Amino acid sequence: MLDLHRRFFSLSDELLCTADNNGFFVELNPAWERVLGWTLDELRSAPFIEFVDPADREATLAATARLAGGSDIVRFENRYRKKDGSYVSLEWASLAPHGPGEPICAVARPIVAADAADAVDARLGEIRREALIAAVSTPIIQVWDDILTMPVVGLVDSVRAADMKTALLAAVSRTGAKFAIVDLTGVDIVDTATADHLLRVMRAVHLLGARCVITGIQPSVAQIIVSLGLGLPGVVTLRSLREGLRFCLRDLGYAVRQERATASG
DSSP: OHHHHHHHHHHOSSEEEEEOTTSOEEEEOTHHHHHHOOOHHHHHSSOGGGGBOGGGHHHHHHHHHHHHTTOOEEEEEEEEEOTTSOEEEEEEEEEOOSSTTOOEEEEEEEOOHHHHHHHHHHHHHHHHHHHHHHHHHSOOEEEETTEEEEEEESOOOHHHHHHHHHHHHHHHHHHTOSEEEEEEEEOOOOOHHHHHHHHHHHHHHHHTTOEEEEEOOOHHHHHHHHHTTOOOTTOEEESSHHHHHHHHHHHTTOOOOOOOOOOOO
């Protein structure tokens, strides 16, 4: 039975070991040499803490003290120095000694690149979802040469207003647009902070050399702006997006006329 255990000990891809109370490795399976590059004799020749990344030594010694005090450790991470000078992250599970003179038994699993890649992929997926939500909640549409529109629908809080400002300024800067139409037809209410953010958006657009046109302000929103004493200096306000687009086109020198349909026959 002892020989069978030894065979499993040698075959394992995980790093199996025992350590004495003086901080030296006693038994090590061949996986250590495959992962770290050190021979097993080299790993036994110095206290194991010397192979630990200096930044992780304090936490490693604290974990060793807990083991010596009789507490098992289910999951612990630190970094070990390889023979080539690089470091590999290890995840540990360790059993405390059962009695005086008994060794610490531990198993370590290298945290391989695939694990890191999974974490990166998960974070990238989260970023993409956030970007998609932001794009849907703050769409910027180039309806004509030199004319951008940002239709706003639903509740506008301070966070969303800040996102709107960032997105609109980036679009104006990227396209060199001369007009930015912010259509508030779908907004029924704003608070003081949001109204102030919207005014900041308009001023910032002006600083980039474009004119801001506000369309579709609802009566309730107009009352809030008036009651707050917030003026809209230099900002063109019109009843609808259609009127806003017509205003911008005329200012750009286009002739805008309405063609009447003629009855045939």
